[in-house]
Amino acid sequence: MTAAVNASTEVADTDLAELRRDVRAFLADELERGTFEPSCDSWMTGCDPEFSRRVAERGWLGMTMPTEYGGHGRSPLERFVVTEEMLAAGAPVAAHWIADRQMAPSIRNNGTEVQKRRYLPGIAAGTMFIAIGMSEPDSGSDLASIRTRAVDLGDRWRISGTKVWTTQAHHSHAMVVLARTDGQAGDRQQGLSQFIVDLPHSDIEIRPIRSIDGDAHFNEVIFHDAEISADALLGQRGAGWAQVMGELAYERSGPERYLSTIPLLRAWADELRRSGATESQRTTLGQLAARAWALRQMSWSVAGELAAGRKPDVLAAMVKDLGSSFEGDLVEAIRASSGTIARRGGGDRFATLLAGGVLNSPAFTLRGGTNEILRGIVARGLGIR
Structure with missing residues (x-):
């Protein structure tokens, strides 16, 4: 851990300090113009697509993505500075947060070339918001017990099941869904796969879940035998568990x-x-x-x-x-x-x-x-x- 701190400090003395000043100036200007009021938990509840687009215009979304996919080829440390300042200011970053934080790295690492070119430039531009479909009713934190199933129909997949606590699904253009493609529920981590599902979809129902404060940034998402194209599979069939575990490092850190x-x-x-x-x-x-x-x-x-x-x-x-x-x-x-x-x-x-x-x-x-x-x-x- 010490080595990581020392390595990151060498970068922070110059470029990171200048970047931090730029982000603070941007946020001060936004506050002065009254575009947002600081709030707690703004990365979950503060959804403002226009604010997200202004952040993207400054080059602060897709920062660690390759430039060939619309990103900026910058380091995780530079991205850390931006996210840290946004959170400390209580800025409304929820619209882009999940897509930029973990879906972009997942698609970059596991997606096909077509998927990368379809989704990554929009994430970097603040025009593509992506939700995560992991949790399910009655599963609690036992992610391996999910019951949502995707059936292989050859040229397409048919997904049935329910996801819950899906943040900002009602504002998202796509959703990465973890589903069982092989085996039975007792197989646990085996036989799980991920899919990128475009939204809205005629056979996918998104129901708001109101929190104690009356807001509805969580959702229940129901798949009524929703059919998606074969190329919606993200990564390898059956490798969904390993891919999700990789994503969670970005989510938790x-x-x-x-x-x-x-x-x-x-x-x-x-x-x-x-x-x-x-x-x-x-x-x-x-x-x-x-x-x-x-x-x-x-x-x-x-x-x-x-x-x-x-x-x-x-x-x-x-x-x-x-x-x-x-x-x-x-x-x-x-x-x-x-x-x-x-x-x-x-x-x-x-x-x-x-x-x-x-x-x-x-x-x-x-x-x-x-x-x-x-x-x-x-x-x-x-x-x-």
């Missing part, structure tokens, strides 16, 4: 796993500067800032591992476990220490951010794998039985 509630921490720090802080509040603020910085260093190390071409699955699981716990702890610590009543309305920016953190925090340790699942990954990776 990013700064969104500890920065979802940082806009609230920044707003509270501003409140304390204006009104004065008690010794207890200063202590709480310092403890939260220290934990955030430690997690940032861990996540930066994972980005360094990715930049070096390695697969930091165990490190990514550690970041996700510790980071998602921190996000919830931050909300509770600020709520207890500030004495502020969380309110969604009324014009108090800090109270609104606190309300967003409170309402979204139950999902922090569930999405992307529960903490229990992640600890199992870490234990196995460390050889602990």
Whole structure:
């Protein structure tokens, strides 16, 4: 881990610092023009396609993709800087987030040449948003127990089944679906394959799932014997499990796993500067800032591992476990220490951010794998039985 930090620091001294200044200037301009209000969990709930397109115009989507597919050939460390600043500002990045974070690398690594040229340029341009169809009803975190099935009809596939908790499916142009193509449910990881399914589709029903705050960024997606072309298969038939595990390293390692509630921490720090802080509040603020910085260093190390071409699955699981716990702890610590009543309305920016953190925090340790699942990954990776 230390080697990764040292390697990434060598890059950060020059180009990364300039890039960070550019992103901050862009975000300051967006805020001044009133294009968005900072929010907690903005990478899940803050969907603004026009904002995503403006980010793409700056060359900040598809950053690590090859230029031949519309990308910019930049490093994971440069992409880390951009995503870190977007999250810290609470910017509305949900429209492009999943496509840029993990679907682009998956299509780049596993897709056919036709698939790469069809989907990657749109992701980089902020005009192609892609959802993930993994979770299913009654499966919990047991992804290997999925029941969605894809039947090979020769020149096409027929998919039947249901996916759930599918983020931003209603705004997406395509969906990468994990389905069983061979064997039975008891075969677990064997016989699973992935497909890129274009949306909308006449035989695919997308139903919104309303969260406790009334918003609907999750969906239930039902495949009513939906037929898709044979060339929708992503990667190798039967290799779906291995491909998904590769994608999860990107999903679990990013700064969104500890920065979802940082806009609230920044707003509270501003409140304390204006009104004065008690010794207890200063202590709480310092403890939260220290934990955030430690997690940032861990996540930066994972980005360094990715930049070096390695697969930091165990490190990514550690970041996700510790980071998602921190996000919830931050909300509770600020709520207890500030004495502020969380309110969604009324014009108090800090109270609104606190309300967003409170309402979204139950999902922090569930999405992307529960903490229990992640600890199992870490234990196995460390050889602990």
